[in-house]
């Protein structure tokens with residue numbers, strides 16, 4: 001769905017996939033506040049190259065990334081770079097929520113397929129199989145870590161309505177993006193996510 005001004009909407013508990021060309025700018029917007037969006041990136045010309053939490057956090061020597069930070073691939077190439085960030089708290093530790101997440105953590109008898117299932121379905125037309133899905137960059141997800149014990153907590157996002165994070169593509173990419181389906185990550189309410197693509201030469205993507 002494409003609303004005014006080239007803004008696309010991802011419905012609550014769903015996901016999409018699309019391509020970016022090198023130089024394109026992707027802005028992920030939290031329209032109502034406290035809503036997480038899982039972001040994946042694959043090299044469009046070689047799908048074995050994929051966004052890597054391990055390499056990115058290793059090279060950053062930090063777990064919280066923000067404006068200026070690159071997101072590396074498993075081959076240590078920069079796939080995306082964060083160029084604007086109005087929140088300053090995102091997660092790159094936890095894997096996309098899935099039916100197993102809801103079964104194991106929440107005890108759901110009939111679990112939703114989660115971000116993982118939504119990403120798998122959206123990426124399937126691009127030839128990306130579910131087993132290729134790595135840890136996603138979780139826009140707006142707030143996961144504080146206890147410095148002494150390493151204990152994790154999933155807290156409500158710090159994002160407020162209209163907050164956003166922008167990335168520039170440094171390769172031609174296939175992107176997967178969700179409106180996260182986990183109650184705990186989104187302070188108990190499932191909301192949409194908006195995104196906008198600005199093409200490299202300042203053109204806005206046609207609807």
Ligand SMILES: [Zn+2]
Nearest residue numbers: 097115180181
């Ligand atoms: Zn999720």
